[in-house]
Amino acid sequence: MPSRKPTPKAPRWGRGEFVRDEPRAENPLVYRAVLPIPDDEQEQMFAGARSCFTSWLESKGLATHLSSGVHRLTETYTLTVTDSYDTDGHQTALRLRLRESKEDRHEGTWQTTLTSAVDRASNTAYVGVDLEHYPSPGRRQVTPVPPRLVREILDHFTVSDGTIRLTTAPHLVRSDSVGLLTSALTDPTRGLPLVLVAEPPNDDATWEKLLTGVVRNLVGIASVFRLEREAVPAFREAAGDRHDVFPGQIRTYLPGVALGSAEDGRRHRLLTYRRLSDPKFRNADIRISRYPRQHAVTTPQPALLAEPAFPGIEEVLKDLRAARSQTAESSGNETVDSLRAQLSTANETIDKALEELSEAASARDLAERSRRALDEQLREATDRYEDEIADHDATQAQLSALRHQVAVLQQRLVEAGRAEDAYTPPAEEPAPMSFAELNERVQERMQHLVLTYDTSKAEDLDDDIKSSTWASKVWDALLALDSYGACSGGEQGFDGTFRDFCEASPQGMRTYPVTRVAMVESESVRSDKKFRQQRMLPVPSEVDASGKVFMEAHIKIDSKGRIAPRVHFYDDTAGATGKVIVGYIGPHLSNTRTN
Structure with missing residues (x-):
């Protein structure tokens, strides 16, 4: 059946339409642990730090030379030791840096730096560990396991984050200790993420293996709590429905938790047991660690660690x-x-x-x-x-206009004797907090859409710190497409494209910002075989016998960054299904300006 929709023209290049084409320089800092040392352990801090570093070097089979200076341990390993002292001769800082070159294997250069510093006037002391990766040309950065050095430090010192002891094993939470967990969650002095893993309904070896990987990847950058399955109901009651977990789920709580706040609940990423059990959800332990890693490497270091006064090139x-001067001086009496x-x-x-x-x-x-x-x-x-x-x-601007419109309409209803109708808010379900939640709800909610997109690709967006914002925007976009499908079905329906629909904003219908809607791709994308193939997306066989069509119409969920999510759709409201087909939700597909 031929479509009655007008065929849009291909757009010209425009700002915000495409991702930059320059190769992106990735931050070499891939891991950072900042570990505060308690007062009673500061006296032996430098000796303890050296001991931990020595043990770590020995585990690599390297000779230990911790005297000040540069030491070529092997052809690939270089160790630099730097000490700093105050005018009274007391040590104030220590830096131990091990650099490993793996250029011969095209793995680039790895650099691990331990920095320890103390301010005796304020009784403040830290041991910090940075891990940097400088990839070989043309290679991508990798996500490493935290250095074993950090485990050595946590075993040697008593390190706390607020009221929580940082350890190399998860804290076990039973029914009688749920109060301690909620106190840790809301502790205003907590500076690191808290990852809560709720035991599944039944014993699950795969889940146990995942937990081991999660703990290994979060050493030094987050605390991990294991919630016994019997304690889940008590925690759910204490935390409320915006911050709770169900059996088998894993949730990452950022600092500053406000229990009972729906807005705050969106900040704390939740992974469902179904998602964790999905074979397509690979490297779950690494992906769970991305939030805490990003938090760690983007949080500024304490000034004590960031600005220690170490001897520089002037000493050389x-x-x-x-x-x-010594060789130039001559008394004339020197012997050979x-x-x-x-x-x-x-x-x-x-x-x-x-x-x-x-x-x-x-x-x-x-x-x-x-x-x-x-x-x-x-x-x-x-x-x-x-x-x-x-x-x-x-x-x-839109909110102000809507508030004014609502106030005017409420006044008219009051004048018409319908005050109760004027101030009774309409039932509105909250937007999903993740793409996993969106996928669970979308089928039942969207009656005028055919959903053929890869749900696992959409749920991969949950790895990003902006995932809750994106999920909310995609939900709004799907609601708008659903409204369009409802209005366009049938011969007397809306006669125009989805973009026309959003521009017209029919009364009572959900729409999406027109500037975020593109009905066609650029000519360079249309004519490129690779780019076009990526946009050949699934449709029911009654739409196309091949099961795929070129799906160029899309909604821009974000216009900046490497991911810049998109929703690609095909307007079949005048075709076999009478609906809108959503064939893709995921990162921006390739074009001439992407890497």
């Missing part, structure tokens, strides 16, 4: 000048042996200086790569900020 130059000794000492100083200068040059190169990555992050953050401001301004 000072040693070189001293060696030069004494001159040889002076020359040997000078050569040792020069060799050491060259080693340290070479290390400084390597560190400078890596620092430059970090700077470029941070510049890229700043540019992306600025773009996102400007886009969010524009969205906020548009939403605020």
